[in-house]
Amino acid sequence: MAMKIGEKPFKERVTDGIGDVFMRGAVSSAQGRFRSGRLNAAEELGNWEEWRKLGEEIRTHTIENLDYYLDLMSENVSKRGGYVFFAETAEEANEYITNVVKKKNGKKVVKSKSMVTEEINMNEALENAGCEVIESDLGEWILQVDDHDPPSHIVTPALHKNKEQIRDVFRDKLGYDKTEKPEELALFAREKLREEFLQADIGITGCNFAIAESGTISLVTNEGNARMVTTIPKTQITVMGMERIVPTWEDMEVLVSLLTRAAVGQKLTSYITALTGPKQEGEIDGPEEFHLVIVDNGRSKILGTAFQSILHCIRCAACINVCPVYRHVGGHSYGSIYPGPVGAVLTPLLGGYDEYKELPYASTLCAACTEACPVKIPLHEHLLRHRQEIVEKEGKAPVFENLSMKAFSLGTASPSMYNIGSKLAPKALGAFTKDDKISAGPGPLKNWTEIRDFPAPKKDRFRDLYKKRKKERGE
């Protein structure tokens, strides 16, 4: 799976999403839980706004000095005997990873959750090289078992499935014969995955935060699977987007505090796994060989642009969990493994406007995302910026819209033009008006009146009434 999911055009994906009653039920109830969880956790912590500011400062400083911290990270990993590879593209990353696996004669890879490996389509590359790849995050594993159903959320990838659907997947694909009780489903998954862990020769992880000062990678999970992935296989490969870095442990603590609360309303996840290079002399666990693959894949092109702060994202999904558009269309509608507001900003930057130019418009600019973001990324402003780029730099706006905006500018920048236009409106729309309402409007009003009535323009505008009133009063 690469960043792009599905082949259908945006409108069809949206129609599919809106028609998926199970998914919408699951999403709206999850949004309710995540929202109240986040607000309660923030209140309990206290001074949430101060924490957010601190988070923003850390991310801003880190991304502004990304070259320095990547260098420091790389140096410290090497010092401990790990290997570091900078991959400019998805292909370069996959080639390196495949080569490591081949060299080790790896037959089975276990993975913990990682969005960047989805983005670069790593699983497929490894499978093509004859290696079996097993996802060990429960949500990711369910999707993998279900014939590689794409993730619809960056933290809870199988959010679009309810427990009955998961039971059916297990039954149809793996012969599961118990009920849809979450405990029974989880126990079944645990038993199956345990076998895989014990057989795997290579462990591949993502990375929540790479701590530059010590060359440590850290992973935030609730299932403990990352701990298994980093201790059982002899060789470990960690794949990280180049922005997933923090300067110090102290910074990491701040960001983890924000991440777990913003993501799922937890003070801390059940496991925070930290790993500093391969097993050292005298240590009893950890991989014998450690590779860190740092992926660019379009990120460095965002540096230095007005979109730079999207690289501050810590992948908590708080913006997705409050988005009223995501609520109704679900993650697959975005056509990218990165859905919701962060996806609508990031996906067109990584994948281009040709493929993803609708995404910045799939928002009412309600700013719920900006308000929820724990590191204060102005997400709705980035969506606006995209629209501006599409219109002004790319010249990709629809012709009709372009014309109406020209008319708008003409009619609002000059009071006399506005005067003529607004005065003509009741006459122009007279034929469509009944009982002060328009139920089937022409031109751009057509889309509006397909589902709503539109008020008829008044014969006397406010300005006319104001003038009359003034006259009557002898003013």
Add this chain to the structure above:
Amino acid sequence: MKVSLFVTCLIDIFQTDVGMDTLELLEKLGCEVDFPEKQTCCGQPAYNSGYVDKAKESMKHMITVFEHSDYVVTPSGSCGTMFREYPHVFKGDPVWEPRAKKLAEKTYELTQFIVDVLGVEDVGAKMNGIATYHTSCHMTRLLGVKEAPMKLLSNVEGLEMKPLAHNYNCCGFGGTFSVKMGEISEQMVDEKVQSAEDCGAEILIGADCGCLMNIGGRIDRKGKPIKVMHIASVLNSR
């Protein structure tokens, strides 16, 4: 106190009664209100669609129109927010940024002005009915006006307020979003109408004509027995 009314283009053309109610209400509260007749639109339709250069033309015009006002008051959280955003839009422009800043600093949404500037929480309004309040996104999140409308409504004699479930979710208006993404907008507005119906309100009150046109238009189409009212009209009821 001298106040210039920025009535917004939607109210000027479609909801003239809201404009009159705003004018009367401000006068009742002792303000000397003028209406600069050269005003047009804040530029938001173009700005939010990405046509920033075109929007700037309307913005420059509006800055000029209100240059000599002491206070600019508008019965719209969203258009008020747009005025407050002008300095951001003209950032780095030696001529227009300072002028935009002056306008932004003296612009208030109607309820914000009544509560924060005039210091009034009870305007002496009377209206019987069971109502709920739609919190519009730009007004609450970007302008930061959350408490003022609730304070004012709680003091309207005869009015019983019911909480609206999921009040933090957008109604699906979003300007051109409502027509560009009509299918999604429909789902959003339907959920909003459903919440209003579920809370038992006879009246849905809001402080933004865009949202009210969207929610009200859907209520009318579905034939639901809920009346949609602008907060200015509620506060001007006696």
